[in-house]
Amino acid sequence: MKNKSLLKRIAAMAIVVVAVWLFWPSMPEQVIMVNKSTISTAKEKPTRLAQKALGGETTELAVIPEKITSNDSATLVAQAYAAELNFPTYSQPLSSNDFDRLQPNFFNPQSIPVDDTGTTISAELSKYRYTYPEPVFATLSGENIAFAELVLVDLDSGKSLLTRKFEQDENSWTVQFDGERNFPTQLQATVKAQVNGKNISIALALKYVDSVATLEGFDPAFNQDADMVLKANLTTRDKGLYRVRANLFDANQQPIAHLVSKEKLSQGSSSIELKAHQSVLQGRQGPFYLSTFSIELMSPAPGTPKRYGDSAINQFEIKNFALSSLSDVPYKPSKQEQQRLQLLQNMAQGR
Secondary structure, three states, X not given: OHHHHHHHHHHHHHHHHHHHHHHOOOOOOEEEEEEHHHHHHOOOXXXXXXXXXXXXXXXXXXEOOOOOOHXXXXXXXXXXXXHHOOXXXXXXXXXXXXXXXXXXXXXXXXXXXXXXXXXXXXXXXXXXXEEOOOOEEEEEEEOOEEEEEEEEEEOOOOOEEEEEEOEEOOOOEEEEEOOOOOOOOOEXXXXXXXXXXXXXXXXXXXXXXXXXXXXXXXXOOEEXXXXXXXXXXXXXXXXXXXEXXXXXXXXXXXXXXXXXXXXXXXXXXXXXXXXXXXXXXXXXXXXXXXXXXXXXXXXXXXXXXXXXXXXXXXXXXXXXXXXXXOOOOOOOOOHXXXXXXXXXXXXXXXX
16 A cells, blocks of 8 residues: 555655646746845845945845755646636637747758857748648758758668759858658768858758648538637648647737647548637727648557648638627636646645
8 A cells, every 4th residue: 555655645746747848938047136225125035245346335145046946836836827727728818929820830940050159150941831733942051151951861861862053142142952752860961061161060850741631621610519610621641649729819910829729630521620619809999810720640659640631711700790699608627627637736835
């Protein structure tokens, strides 16, 4: 019995650690400027007093956050999860700060130094994941670039698949190449350039996939209790468990909600419903817009990667939908969600 109790405690702590890792923001040491008269009322405890500034009115302090206990971490996770449960998982609030959801296929530019004076060159792709037959577009920027080329490499075999030379315009160097349906899964676009007489190399990771399904469009929105329902029509090339995502915007193109739906679909013409709960639509003005579509065929087994689809439309406008037709009943968490919350709250209380 003691062994079982110990195993339960270890499992509970593991859950807390993983949850904290997901939710807890990094807390680097902060250096702040404070007035001497307010030092005694500061909430943070100063650990080091730095040199006084001229005039003696301002003092620089290094502040280190107080130690966070496991109970504090569990409490934070429980509070965060409780806040999420104010809205259904299929219709989560979206703000302009949710960059990863607004730009899910964003490619982060890669920069490297060229010399000791701070000179750098930067390379980027137009996005991270491409779907056949989309062309791949790359940009290189910096000073004193004499020559540049892009080499597409199969990371598994190390084989070079193609080479293209960059062309220079007024502000940057650009190159593009057509994709192939049977490109390897793991790809790297290596940019090779001559800068100030030096050979520079920048590695850019990307994915090129063959579409497993296509989003064709949507039926007109209709109301269903507290939800605005949008039926998405797809053409699927393989059967399986699909997940469809989209972002909802108001008449001013301000983000409202991130919509998600998951369902098993057969091959051929299929449909899946996205729902926007009334809790995220309150105070918003139509017409509404759907965009930033993502279609995924979920992995059927461990070790098998998920596959991606594409969209035949960039945006769908939702016209003449009456928000007054929706029930104002608040969202009630499911039994499983309530059980997860109870588990987190129990761990926060040391149970």
